[in-house]
Amino acid sequence: MISPYKSCLVLALALPLPAALLAPGPWTPVGGTTAVSDSKVTRGGRSSTRIEPSSTFGQGTLRSARVKLSVGKHYEISGWLRTEGVTIEDANRTAVATGASLSMSSLPWDVHSESLAGNREWTRLSLRFRATRSEDAIEVRVGAGGGFHGKAWVEGVSLDEAAPGEAWPTRLAVQSFGPAYRFPKAGWIQLHIEGQPYERGFQHGYLMPDEIEGYIDRCAAQIYPKDRALGWQQARAIADAVFLRGFDAEILAEMKGIADGAAAAGGKYQGRKIDLVDIVAANTITEIDLLAPAAHAAPTGLEGLGLTPPAYFDANKPVPPGERCSAFAATGKATRNGRMVIAHTTFWPLTLAEQTNIMLDIKWRWARGHSFGLVPR
Structure with a gap:
């Protein structure tokens, strides 16, 4: 069955489901966006729905009619999206914005299909999920968590019941290094490391060089967005002079391992290999950013002199x-x-939020072998 926007939404089920799930409904714009049927941009001879911000910049969400689901069952949403001149901007204290993607109303901001931006031809996107409520709605999100410029089109979206599939993670999803491993899980990265401080740090860095590079770049932008190279040079100088020698030997050894592991895996920033000072600066970015107000509040020696x-x-x-x-x-x-x-x-400011999606599981071999997890919230 086809919605008023010419097959922009088709609810087709591989297995018999309640008839209400098949009921058509138009896309409803949510937030600062407009949605119009576009007969000039087609796919397979069918008109699409064009998505634009209602002003020059805004967040765009299209929401389908409500559909009935069976809690606990697996489903897959799929559809075709296209973008033209789409640029994404964060909105300070919100989640890091993403491009054009598919999701469900019930799913959190960071659970969505692959996202598109820039100039992309028709691309099929999909997302498998397990229903957690009996009624839900499909969403097309553009600039979610921030805003976007440009245009996006959507066509041929469908919702199908899916087989549970094999247990996750599959062998192909797991990247391992010695006893350490990582795999993606619902928008997060599950990272397991173990051993003594330097060894587990080396595992951490070796398995996550790209994420470490990206985090350092965001830290540099946090310090000085107009010149990241200069901003990071200043952050490194402060970290080396003020913080590095204040860490316990165990923590410092683990950070040294992270730096060495990332460098061994090809991790670089500004053309040079990642080193210990980079990792210390990345771990003290909040303190560096707040160093001026902290120094202002610190004792100077003039206290108690009656200077009113x-x-x-x-x-x-x-x-x-x-x-x-x-x-x-x-x-x-x-x-x-x-x-x-x-x-x-x-x-x-959650400029760094995109890199706070790591579930870190640490195991000490020399401390009775107990594990614990660190999950950013």
């Missing part, structure tokens, strides 16, 4: 509130079972 403002100073003049991180901790009688509860929210 003159009487004509207006102490009641309002000061604009700044952004602050928040933290909470409770233990003992303050919790139900006496165990510790700790929570923390971080307020900073």
Whole structure:
């Protein structure tokens, strides 16, 4: 069955499903976007739906009619997308923006099909998922988490019931190095490392050189977006002078391993191999970014000398509130079972958010072999 936008949405099921799933419905624009049927841009002789920001810049989402699903079953959405002059921009404190992609209303921002940007001819995209609710809707997202310029087209989107398939990860999805390995999982990277500090660091760097390069580049942009090379040079100098020698030997050995492993796998930044100072700077980027206000709040030696403002100073003049991180901790009688509860929210521009999708599983051979995971939230 075909929607009013000339087969921009087809709900076809390989297995018998409730009739409501097959009910047609137009794409509904959500957010700052427009959607119009375009008979000049076709695929297979069928008109497409053109997606543009309602102003010169905006986030675009098209949402289908609601469809009924069976919770726990596997489905696959697929369709054809095309882009022209699509550029993506982040929106500061939002998720890192992505190009034109397919997803479902129930899925989080980082679970979607491959995304397209720039100038791309018709490309078939698909995404398999397991239903977590009995009613959902297909979404075409452009610039999700930020905004976009340019145009995108969509045609021939379908939703099909899919076989569960083989267990994940498959052998082809796993990249291994000694006892370490990595594989993608629902928009995250599952990384397992083990051994003593330098060894597990080397595994980390060797399996993730591209991600480390990308993270360093984003850190450089965070320091000085107009000149990343200069920004990173300054960050390295601060990290070397202020932070490097303050780390425990174990942590420093692991960071040295990360640097050596990334370099051994071809990791470079600004034409040179990644080194220890790069990794220290990347791990202290928040402290580097906040070094000036931190220094301002640090004791100078003038405290206690009775240096007070003159009487004509207006102490009641309002000061604009700044952004602050928040933290909470409770233990003992303050919790139900006496165990510790700790929570923390971080307020900073999420330029680096694209690289905070690592689930890191660490195993110490010399510490009774216990593992634990580190998951950024």
